[in-house]
Amino acid sequence: MTVLSAEQLSKQYNGTLALNNLNLSVDKGEVFCLLGQNGAGKTTTINLFLGFTAASSGKAMINGIEVHPNDSSTRQFVAYIPEIVQLYGNLNGIENLDFFSRLAGFKYAGAQLSSFLLKAGLQETAHRRSLSTYSKGMRQKVGIAIALAKNADVILMDEPTSGLDPKATDEFTRICKELAADGKAIFMATHDIFNAVNVGARIGIMKQGSLVHTLHSNEITANELQQLYLETI
Amino acid sequence: MNISTTKLFAAQIYWNTLKNKALRVLLGIVALLIIYAAFSGALIYQEQTQTRQHYQHEVRTNWEKMPDKHPHRMAHYGYIVFRPKHLLSVFDYGMESFTGNAVFLEAHRQNSANFSEAGFSTGMLRFGEISMSMILQVLVPLVIFFIGFGAIATDRENGTLKMLLSQGATWKEILTGKAIGLLGIAVSVLLFAVVVLLVACLGIAGSQINGDDILRIGTVLLTYTLYFSIICLLTVIISAVSRTAKFSLVILIGIWLTAVVIFPRTAQAIGNFLYHTPSRIAFEAAVEKDLIKKGDSHNPDDPYYKALKDSVLKAYHVQSVDELPFNYGGFQMKEGERLSADIYNQHLAGLLGIYQQQNNVLRLSAIVNPFTALRNLSMAVSGTDFQSYTGFQQQAETYRYALAQHMNDLQIKYISNKKPDDHDHPPSISKAHWKEFPDFAYQRASLGTVMYHELWSLLALLCWTAGLLLLIKLLSNKLKAI
Numbered sequence: 218m219t220v221l222s223a224e225q226l227s228k229q230y231n232g233t234l235a236l237n238n239l240n241l242s243v244d245k246g247e248v249f250c251l252l253g254q255n256g257a258g259k260t261t262t263i264n265l266f267l268g269f270t271a272a273s274s275g276k277a278m279i280n281g282i283e284v285h286p287n288d289s290s291t292r293q294f295v296a297y298i299p300e301i302v303q304l305y306g307n308l309n310g311i312e313n314l315d316f317f318s319r320l321a322g323f324k325y326a327g328a329q330l331s332s333f334l335l336k337a338g339l340q341e342t343a344h345r346r347s348l349s350t351y352s353k354g355m356r357q358k359v360g361i362a363i364a365l366a367k368n369a370d371v372i373l374m375d376e377p378t379s380g381l382d383p384k385a386t387d388e389f390t391r392i393c394k395e396l397a398a399d400g401k402a403i404f405m406a407t408h409d410i411f412n413a414v415n416v417g418a419r420i421g422i423m424k425q426g427s428l429v430h431t432l433h434s435n436e437i438t439a440n441e442l443q444q445l446y447l448e449t450i
Numbered sequence: 451m452n453i454s455t456t457k458l459f460a461a462q463i464y465w466n467t468l469k470n471k472a473l474r475v476l477l478g479i480v481a482l483l484i485i486y487a488a489f490s491g492a493l494i495y496q497e498q499t500q501t502r503q504h505y506q507h508e509v510r511t512n513w514e515k516m517p518d519k520h521p522h523r524m525a526h527y528g529y530i531v532f533r534p535k536h537l538l539s540v541f542d543y544g545m546e547s548f549t550g551n552a553v554f555l556e557a558h559r560q561n562s563a564n565f566s567e568a569g570f571s572t573g574m575l576r577f578g579e580i581s582m583s584m585i586l587q588v589l590v591p592l593v594i595f596f597i598g599f600g601a602i603a604t605d606r607e608n609g610t611l612k613m614l615l616s617q618g619a620t621w622k623e624i625l626t627g628k629a630i631g632l633l634g635i636a637v638s639v640l641l642f643a644v645v646v647l648l649v650a651c652l653g654i655a656g657s658q659i660n661g662d663d664i665l666r667i668g669t670v671l672l673t674y675t676l677y678f679s680i681i682c683l684l685t686v687i688i689s690a691v692s693r694t695a696k697f698s699l700v701i702l703i704g705i706w707l708t709a710v711v712i713f714p715r716t717a718q719a720i721g722n723f724l725y726h727t728p729s730r731i732a733f734e735a736a737v738e739k740d741l742i743k744k745g746d747s748h749n750p751d752d753p754y755y756k757a758l759k760d761s762v763l764k765a766y767h768v769q770s771v772d773e774l775p776f777n778y779g780g781f782q783m784k785e786g787e788r789l790s791a792d793i794y795n796q797h798l799a800g801l802l803g804i805y806q807q808q809n810n811v812l813r814l815s816a817i818v819n820p821f822t823a824l825r826n827l828s829m830a831v832s833g834t835d836f837q838s839y840t841g842f843q844q845q846a847e848t849y850r851y852a853l854a855q856h857m858n859d860l861q862i863k864y865i866s867n868k869k870p871d872d873h874d875h876p877p878s879i880s881k882a883h884w885k886e887f888p889d890f891a892y893q894r895a896s897l898g899t900v901m902y903h904e905l906w907s908l909l910a911l912l913c914w915t916a917g918l919l920l921l922i923k924l925l926s927n928k929l930k931a932i
Contacts, residue, residue, distance in 0.1 A: 269931045297616035303608035320617035
């Protein structure tokens with residue numbers, strides 16, 4: 218079942234084509250990784266799905282509903298994890314999760330909030346510590362917990378493993394797989410080719426706003442993908 | 451707009467501020483300054499009120515103790531009236547320190563108010579006083595700017611804004627909620643200041659606090675809340691439209707400098723340039739010139755007074771003033787006083803008109819500068835504005851005129867027209883008459899009158915608040931997370 222789709226989606230910024238006629242779909246329980254250089258159009262695609270910018274033409278759809286700018290009706294189905302999850306440094310993990318869950322309309326008890334953080338891989342000893350003491354990986358886990366608490370159908374991730382150490386990346390990959398197994402559709406923009414092969418069911422390669430290749434991860438090795446990527450960009 | 455989401459943002463910024471150690475220290479310093487300002491304001495009020503009451507009483511006692519005298523000598527002996535301080539001068543010193551507090555009243559002469567606090571200081575007063583109003587008008591907005599400059603700009607910079615919006619929050623909820631949170635901090639400081647003010651007022655005036663004082667404190671609360679609403683709305687708007695928190699801070703400090711430092715001085719300078727006031731010497735010379743033109747009541751050969759005398763003699767069918775059934779000297783003095791007062795009042799009305807025009811420039815500027823609007827309102831409500839000062843001057847002049855004319859009436863009625871011989875006692879009347887004339891009682895303008903005069907300032911604050919709320923509504927559809 219398709220929960221995220223783009224139909225001939227294009228975006229121009231001051232005459233420059235940032236996204237050119239994008240067509241893609243992501244099903245429930247699927248992880249789609251989008252590779253591409255800086256400026257290839259990955260973040261623009263995510264911004265269009267979030268309704269942060271208006272499409273020049275075409276449609277961005279979530280759960281069959283067209284996304285419109287500043288219309289929060291489709292945002293109830295979406296969770297977003299940016300490259301750097303900063304949140305609020307003076308609040309602890311639980312407080313941050315509580316704040317963002319309440320924004321989405323969910324009010325959880327402390328134990329429930331803790332269970333989301335645990336499921337996201339954050340150790341209990343860190344739950345009541347100020348976020349200003351967290352590493353980048355730990356912050357990413359709070360971001361995942363926010364997505365879990367929202368029970369979003371779609372999770373949009375913008376280079377979430379950038380700057381993570383290999384162990385943290387591996388842990389992040391494991392959690393993503395668990396989320397997909399739980400039926401979440403994950404759309405991840407990334408530079409990390411090896412992680413894309415590892416976590417993604419399908420992989421797209423983007424160049425100058427166009428989706429040039431779409432591959433199934435079981436059809437290609439990381440080395441082959443790297444070769445294709447380097448040839449493409 | 452979801453109210454619970456708005457409340458969430460409001461609570462987030464409010465409690466996060468109170469959790470922040472540096473901001474707690476900053477707010478603590480503001481609180482200490484408020485207590486200090488209230489204490490020093492109360493002390494100044496108490497000292498000056500006691501001094502003025504003491505000397506007002508002494509002036510009255512000396513007046514009543516004067517022996518039997520010629521009433522015209524009493525008119526020249528004169529009287530001093532003191533301007534009582536308003537209880538709310540504890541809150542806002544306004545122009546108090548720079549305007550005179552006492553006027554010497556005498557026949558034929560209109561003296562201006564003297565003995566300002568600035569006149570008795572080293573001149574350091576020019577560099578400002580720490581009053582509760584100054585802290586609330588000048589420092590608290592700066593603190594709000596420091597707390598709120600990154601309210602949205604920081605979230606934008608670090609990507610949190612996108613997370614907030616992706617969670618379903620709308621721009622309107624974010625802007626309104628954060629503005630309410632900031633307002634909560636400002637109003638907490640304001641409420642603290644009002645409580646401290648009430649304690650100070652109770653400490654110095656006790657049961658003398660009346661309904662008007664309470665209403666005025668309520669007006670302070672209302673007008674300052676409006677002012678802080680403007681500050682908080684402005685803070686979140688600037689933070690929302692700024693690409694970075696640093697840029698937001700620079701813009702907000704620029705606004706603060708312009709509104710608090712540059713603009714009021716510029717408006718005052720423009721007022722002075724457009725409506726030039728004569729120097730004191732020029733003013734007095736112009737009055738003197740008109741008086742001389744009209745006649746000298748002390749000179750029996752003056753043409754105006756000679757004509758007056760001739761008409762009186764003719765009306766009473768007598769040949770000399772000695773034959774008149776009343777004291778002609780007193781009659782002539784009364785006419786002289788009337789003429790000199792008329793001339794002075796005409797000149798004073800002209801001068802006050804120029805002052806009014808100068809003040810109108812500043813008052814009009816309130817529409818572009820809410821700081822000016824609040825400052826005008828605050829001084830007016832506290833009874834320390836220019837209007838209160840001129841009100842006192844006018845009442846003092848009315849009292850002086852009545853006193854001089856009363857003495858003239860006594861002379862007309864009780865002093866004989868016959869000149870005393872060398873061995874006679876000089877003509878005089880009983881000292882019992884001195885008590886007949888009541889003491890000076892300054893009547894303050896009611897709060898309604900004050901607010902009517904400052905309606906423009908109040909409208910300016912309301913327009914600013916409504917305009918910024920409208921801007922938030924418009925921006926909510928225009929702002930972008932990226």
